[in-house]
Amino acid sequence: MATVAAQPWAYTLQLPHDPRAPGIARATLRAILRTYGLDELTPTAELLASELVTNAHLYGKGGPYGLRVGERPDGGLRVGVWDANPQIPPPFVGVPVQAPQGERGRGLLLVQACADRYGAYPLQQPGKYLWAECALP
Numbered sequence: 001m002a003t004v005a006a007q008p009w010a011y012t013l014q015l016p017h018d019p020r021a022p023g024i025a026r027a028t029l030r031a032i033l034r035t036y037g038l039d040e041l042t043p044t045a046e047l048l049a050s051e052l053v054t055n056a057h058l059y060g061k062g063g064p065y066g067l068r069v070g071e072r073p074d075g076g077l078r079v080g081v082w083d084a085n086p087q088i089p090p091p092f093v094g095v096p097v098q099a100p101q102g103e104r105g106r107g108l109l110l111v112q113a114c115a116d117r118y119g120a121y122p123l124q125q126p127g128k129y130l131w132a133e134c135a136l137p
């Protein structure tokens with residue numbers, strides 16, 4: 001039975017500071033996109049969520065973090081991740097990511113390259129919310 005959502009939808013997943021949490025976040029994202037018939041967005045959306053959630057786990061000051069997956073009014077997707085660290089890294093601060101010198105520093109370069117739009121805002125808790133969007137092909 002096909003079900004059409006009457007209005008833009010969003011799902012929110014609160015994650016504990018547990019090394020299994022990024023994998024659970026990715027699996028949840030895949031389930032959401034499969035259920036909504038948006039499999040074509042899965043590769044890009046999973047990359048965006050994976051890099052942002054893994055960073056939240058690594059750099060989120062050991063606190064809880066979370067994933068929000070929401071439909072955009074134009075049918076694209078916004079992936080948002082919050083954590084307890086108020087520091088906002090490039091490219092979300094408005095300056096582009098520099099080419100990495102070593103093995104690390106590729107995650108947000110990929111986000112910068114693959115997202116159609118991205119942004120950030122501080123949270124009061126304290127912490128911040130980073131978001132990245134991918135459009136329907």
Ligand SMILES: Nc1ncnc2c1ncn2[C@@H]1O[C@H](COP(=O)(O)OP(=O)(O)OP(=O)(O)O)[C@@H](O)[C@H]1O
Nearest residue numbers: 055056059083085087089103104105106107108109
């Ligand atoms: N959520 C975050 N909060 C605070 N700082 C962050 C956050 N995410 C990234 N950073 C900072 O930005 C840097 C670049 O992040 P990026 O994901 O590109 O590389 P990385 O995590 O160091 O390595 P990898 O290539 O494995 O992802 C990090 O090393 C960290 O200093």
Ligand SMILES: [Mg+2]
Nearest residue numbers: 051055107108
């Ligand atoms: Mg990273």
